Amino acid sequence: MQTTIDNGEALTARQTEVLDVALRLLVEEGDSLTMTAVARRASCSKETLYKWFGDRDGLLTATVQWQASKVRAGNYDRQHLDAAALRDSLEGFAVNWLSVISSATSIALNRVAVSHAGSGKSNLGSIVLANGRFAIGERLKPLLDAGRAAGLLAFDDAEEAFRTFFGLVGRDVQIRLLLGDTLKLSTAAIERDAKRAVDQFFTLFGAANRPKIRSL
Amino acid sequence: MQTTIDNGEALTARQTEVLDVALRLLVEEGDSLTMTAVARRASCSKETLYKWFGDRDGLLTATVQWQASKVRAGNYDRQHLDAAALRDSLEGFAVNWLSVISSATSIALNRVAVSHAGSGKSNLGSIVLANGRFAIGERLKPLLDAGRAAGLLAFDDAEEAFRTFFGLVGRDVQIRLLLGDTLKLSTAAIERDAKRAVDQFFTLFGAANRPKIRSL
DNA sequence: TCCGAACCGTAACGTACGGTACGGCAGAAA
DNA sequence: TTTCTGCCGTACCGTACGTTACGGTTCGGA
Known part of the structure; x- marks a missing residue:
């Protein structure tokens, strides 16, 4: 569509794994989920999170798009x-x-x-x-x-x-x-x-x- | 303290004035409105805000109820x-x-x-x-x-x-x-x-x- | 075997904001 | 006048969290 470089299919298995964790956490805790919680639950470092998704909004956006691609x-x-x-x-x-x-x-x-x-x-x-x-x-x-x-x-x-x-x-x-x-x-x-x-x-x-x- | 603003109309004119400010600010800024912003815009002290409404949720609740009572x-x-x-x-x-x-x-x-x-x-x-x-x-x-x-x-x-x-x-x-x-x-x-x-x-x-x- | 890239875990930084404390002022009561 | 009360303005505190930095580990390739 626009803006984002990774339009959805440039996701590795590990990345979608992280996004699934974020999705689950989003269901559990809503918008109050923290980057720390995602990192801990996904057994990845925050540095990786920021490297892959830029910032918190990037992570949320990727998560929403990931879910959309599944539906x-x-x-x-x-x-x-x-x-x-x-x-x-x-x-x-x-x-x-x-x-x-x-x-x-x-x-x-x-x-x-x-x-x-x-x-x-x-x-x-x-x-x-x-x-x-x-x-x-x-x-x-x-x-x-x-x-x-x-x-x-x-x-x-x-x-x-x-x-x-x-x-x-x-x-x-x-x-x-x-x-x-x-x-x-x-x-x-x-x-x-x-x-x-x-x-x-x-x-x-x-x-x-x-x-x-x-x-x- | 007491739980004053629950349901009744025990609101002074000054209080409803503050709630109108909160309402306006809520429309402008959404949930990211701050107590400081409400206090400044309403020309009242934060101490007064907390005294009247307890905490941030109390202020939001009172604001929503105030709007409901108007509608x-x-x-x-x-x-x-x-x-x-x-x-x-x-x-x-x-x-x-x-x-x-x-x-x-x-x-x-x-x-x-x-x-x-x-x-x-x-x-x-x-x-x-x-x-x-x-x-x-x-x-x-x-x-x-x-x-x-x-x-x-x-x-x-x-x-x-x-x-x-x-x-x-x-x-x-x-x-x-x-x-x-x-x-x-x-x-x-x-x-x-x-x-x-x-x-x-x-x-x-x-x-x-x-x-x-x-x-x- | 060595090197570098990728990544994990964690510590640390900066800041924004909820909540509190305090001094000052205006007005009512006395 | 003094005193008390309620409120304003502001400085302050504690914390949570986004973001960054860094040391340590794994692993693929030269």
Whole structure:
């Protein structure tokens, strides 16, 4: 993308090992993790940490990007798209997204990214945004477009349709978890929520059985 | 010492003046505001700050509660509830909520609450949650119940219906803003979004005999 | 065998900031 | 006037942590 020299693939095994430690520590202690703690836990010296990642922000940035590179899921592009396939794909997206945002890792990373976005001390916020909200948007919109092309969906703007889908799936989950609400989402609950969200989405944007949806 | 500022309004004018300064500083500098900065900007001594609020967390807590006490809006309870009145009320809620979460004050407060929820060093998260997400839920659910009683809405669980409404209104706005996305919401855009969300909500939860909602 | 690079462990430095102490001042009470 | 109270301004203390420095160890290659 920009700025950083090590764009992600210039990482040795030992370095990713260190980043995994940092990730685990970030989940445990949040933004209050110290360089000393990372070094001790990873059995490496602080000097090495600074040599590899520059400074604390560099370490955090590399950690976030490392996690993002692990999460990147495959795109859903089917050749044969009927109503059932579309529904399956949407439910897959919803399940995946709910699983991600309710995971301890995502919560910890989003928290530190939010705080750094406040202090303006790094661009963790935009990194998380690019690999979270916007990444899923870019992956989902082609599916929505294909659904419209197949006569299964009706909307004017894929971006707007996606934002509504995003709201129907996520609702209040992410903000509650980020603010420390103890909200347990079982896999059963996640699948139930995903189905409900997709049902609602089809009610709003399904093409087959509806009169014209009023455009914005 | 005593724990004065807990919940009641035992705040002198001078104290609220200090809290307003802290609030402004919190918006400007985020969680990195220092006691020294607050004291200097408020023209008071640090000793006074510690005497009044105990410690840094006490000051932040009092600041968040002070802001919450200013935002508390009136409940929407009408005697005469028809479709138009229900729609107006829902749109009012939506406009109000979008205005709040897109305000610089709310963003700053949510950011610091999120970071503290991560460090577990205070209960700012639950305070913000109680005065934000849950407060609006408790104010909106009676309206939804009334709408159902009047035969205008159909749902099983008011909580679930509210959460869907919450998602339709907020969508990705809050998380994007918290992560530093530069997302400008004009009042016109807010009103447009509110109308769209309410339209969609009626599509999902309107009672069987759908009223005419395309009139505007 | 020797050399240098990479890295570990730890000590040390500098600083920022939370928290405390203290002197001075203004105003109310007496 | 004196005295007491509450507060301002500022200097000060202790600590935590980012960052640097350095000695010691391992290991690959000449």
